[in-house]
Amino acid sequence: MKPKLADSGSAGADSILAAHRVAFHPHWHAASLRWIKSASNGAGVAERAAEAGACPSQASFAARHAALPNVPASSPPGVVACAALRPRRPHRRWSLPPCFTDMALLLLAFAVLELYRPLILDAATETIMNAKHPSAIEKKNHSLLMRWRIGRCVARVIASDEAHAADYARIEKTILGTLPEGEGAPVLLAACNDLYYREFAVTMLRSIERHGQPERFHLHLCGPTTEVLDDARALAARLSHVDLTVTWDEGYGASLPHVPTIYYTCVRFLIAPLILKATRSPVLCLDIDGIARRPITPAYDEVRGGSDILLIKRPQMASSVRKVLASALGFNPTANGIRFADRLARALAGMLSMRPRYHIDQIAVYRLVRSIEPRGELSTAQMPISFADHDFGEGSAIWTAKGWVRKNSEAYRSEMARIEAPSS
Known part of the structure; x- marks a missing residue:
């Protein structure tokens, strides 16, 4: 089960502000702004940060950091600050390129058709050998x-x-x-x-x-x-x-x-x-x-x-x-x-x-x-x-x-x- 993310409550704001006071640097702040996405609850965090006496840059940082993924609210300030400075990219599951996936599906389809062709084509291809003129095989080639x-x-x-x-x-x-x-x-x-x-x-x-x-x-x-x-x-x-x-x-x-x-x-x-x-x-x-x-x-x-x-x-x-x-x-x-x-x-x-x-x-x-x-x-x-x-x-x-x-x-x-x- 995934840990609960920091929300717009005071605990989340206080943790983020504490991390910011410990680790804030203008260059780090600029890097954070490029990576961190705004959250719907960011405005509430910014208001409480301003009420706590934070400067505009600290309030903006707290608001953007509130949406940081996979960071528990109870994390130590240093961990929160490091996550803000070098955020993790979204986890991607390994998968085949689309062309390989399509080829695999095509081969699977051929295998299924070959398996079930007896049920599909028997009526069309069976030759009645007692007839005067036996019916010809309709599909004149191999798969x-x-x-x-x-x-x-x-x-x-x-x-x-x-x-x-x-x-x-x-x-x-x-x-x-x-x-x-x-x-x-x-x-x-x-x-x-x-x-x-x-x-x-x-x-x-x-x-x-x-x-x-x-x-x-x-x-x-x-x-x-x-x-x-x-x-x-x-x-x-x-x-x-x-x-x-x-x-x-x-x-x-x-x-x-x-x-x-x-x-x-x-x-x-x-x-x-x-x-x-x-x-x-x-x-x-x-x-x-x-x-x-x-x-x-x-x-x-x-x-x-x-x-x-x-x-x-x-x-x-x-x-x-x-x-x-x-x-x-x-x-x-x-x-x-x-x-x-x-x-x-x-x-x-x-x-x-x-x-x-x-x-x-x-x-x-x-x-x-x-x-x-x-x-x-x-x-x-x-x-x-x-x-x-x-x-x-x-x-x-x-x-x-x-x-x-x-x-x-x-x-x-x-x-x-x-x-x-x-x-x-």
Whole structure:
């Protein structure tokens, strides 16, 4: 509790006058007048000081000193006089500058929004995968906080071979089925859920089969029904030129992000290191909604060369989620190629554990390549766009229908109908 300040009573006036008689000096008096503020009760103190026989200067000093803060009325005259001569400035509590305070509040707001976004945006961003045309993710980018977390995840994976290994192991344990075996020709790899299996996977495999060239194809099914799984096995038995192997999971990976499609688009990169280790063969990751316009393996062997990976770089794009197009990405079974595939898988597993709200495959590839290629730990080559041609060129190896507008285009649907037509 603060001590009671000197008031306009006689005790306060007498104490101040006594201090003034002991310590008054013209220079000190002038200094006091610059620092001491007038009080509402100062006039009363001056009148009583004048009645006591004080000179005008003493009365004025007493009146101004009556408002001196934090000086008890019972203080000795010397203390009162010293306080008058060198008054204390008002006490200020320590605080951040306004710019730092605003920044702290902004960061707090971002953290709160990231925490409560599931409650706010779930209705807008959830994809209904049983619909004919699944609704797209509305916010096509990551938040600032999520981009920072992605960067930290990539940095950890590069720094340590154990980073996010546990996250990846949890996903790997859920993978069932048969991987390809034996070193040899490149393995084409794609993944899908039930809807995309019925809509596109069968057509893609038939488009490869019709060229009559031997191909190795691995298909991963995300949480398939028994009907779809049985159909995939029957399809593998019917294909003559395509050596089809199938794995599947029971839905654990799709439950990690807020939207299951985020897992569907990146799961092939979680399977790729398993195939590389099992076969020591090149792996070409593709979108499942493609159509083979010519034999894929011979076309890929012509371009893959001796680099560690092949990818479609798009440096003209401003956003880091679009600087790489992941529709066609190839891994060669070099030491650095296998290590990159492992790093990418662990990074994606770590990002999935963060419950992302937008796709993470392309930003993960871009940030990994950007970080380790300049250090000499990875050599890359540009993947020809003909392996993921969204414009449906006549000379392309693969037509890829990115987005439902292209999927429903006349050119794409006509080609699908031609493939699905009964052979004469």
